[in-house]
Amino acid sequence: MPIVSLTTDYGWKDPDAAAIRAGLYSEMLRHQVASPMVDVSHDVSPRNHQEAAYILGGAYKAFPKGSVHLMLIDCRPKVNHPPIAAMIDGHYFLTQDHGGLSLLFPGRQPDELVTIDMRNRLDLTDPGDIMTAAAAHVIAGGTISTLGPPRPQWNQLQSTHPEILDRNHAIVHVQYVDHFGQVVTNARETWLKEWQQGRTLKVLARGMVIDRFIDNLGEKMDPGSRYMRINDMGFLELGISWPGQHGVNTASNLFGLGLQDPVELQLR
Template identity: 50%
Template sequence: MPLVTLTSDYGWNDPDTAVVRGRVYGEMLRSQIGAPLVDISHDVPPRDHLEAGYVLRCAYPHFPKGSVHIILVDSLDLQHAAPMAMELDGHFFLGLNHGGLSLIRPDLKPRQCVTLDLKNRLELTDVESLLAAAAAHLLNRGALSVLGPALAEPASMHPPHPEIKNAQTAIVHVQFIDHYGQLVTNATQEWLKAWLGEKSFVALARGRRVTKHVHSSTEMQDAGELYTRINRYGYLELGVCKPGAHGINTAASLLGMAVRDPIELQRK
């Protein structure tokens, strides 16, 4: 059964997240439909499209086809970015046309995109209400095309890609820091295999050499030891064994690294 998900940079302390949930449920009642409403994350840093794209890219495939994903990241500037909807990989994504949605699956072209223009709902003047109404329409098996005019060239963003410097060296970038402070890079397992061939590698981050590459948690024994691995979503991750709580003694804190920072890989 299709459902609705919410992803935002609103945080959990303010009432904004609850307001969005209430508006979505209100539109469901208005349309006499019901569907689960799932929070993917509201901890996206303010206006951080790169992190939002990673979170959604990893999460959305685990929801039923036909689900509607509402993204409210950097969503306050309606003057410069109109609300939009797109169909991609059998799912619907609703947000603003500022380029953030292009980071969900940069490798796939959307099947259809429209600019939201709900002429029969002129009372809807804010982005949250517009997206909630569009979500209810799509859940009710309504056509995407009736939500507004076709959008041939939606705005796009261009995140950093792994860069091969020479035969022995490549640069990757941190695209996400998880709850445990592990550094998730933009290097996929497939890219790494294509670059390395049969060779192994070491990672250099803030002057530290990370030589241990593990394949399962059973290989991580010594607390505080740095390692690399491929995470469950297929991305190269630099972490520390048994990190502390509240951001203490994590890979991010020990190395002083943030999203978009570079990590050098050297073939051995």
């Protein structure tokens, strides 16, 4: 059974997340279909497409094929960023074409891509409402080819990449800070291994040294120990064992690192 997922920057305090869910249920009733709905996250930082791509990228593969993923970031009417529907990896992705899908699938193009055209529904003017109607159409068995004209490609957003300074030094950047305050860089395991070539890695974060690499979070560590690891999504993560609550004594807090901040890597 396909599932509908929601990833937004709406937050939980305002009514928008509830309204988009209710609108989706209403559209499914219109089509006389039903589908489970999963909130991936409504806590994406406002207009942060990189963060949304990281979060959804870590979740969508757990859903069954044929699922529909709504990524509603900076969702407002924009001529150059129309609502689009894409099919890739056996999943459907509905979003405004700000370029977020180019971050979710770097270097790839979808199997099918259309611009969503709902001019036959005069009651739909908001991009979020248009995409919920399109999602219900897909859940009901409709094809995305009937949602609008083909689109040659999605818009592109440029993300930061690791920068090699010399044989032993590189700069990477923070792309995500998780719920526990652990810091995820944009250094992929594949890139790191190619650059590292078996040498020992040391990380400098705002003058703090991190030189302990762990294979998994089950390794015994004293509370407050600094470590680095490759996380489940294949990125270099910097962490503190047994971090505190509410942002206190976390890796982000203690290392002084936030989104897009640079981190120095050294090899020896």
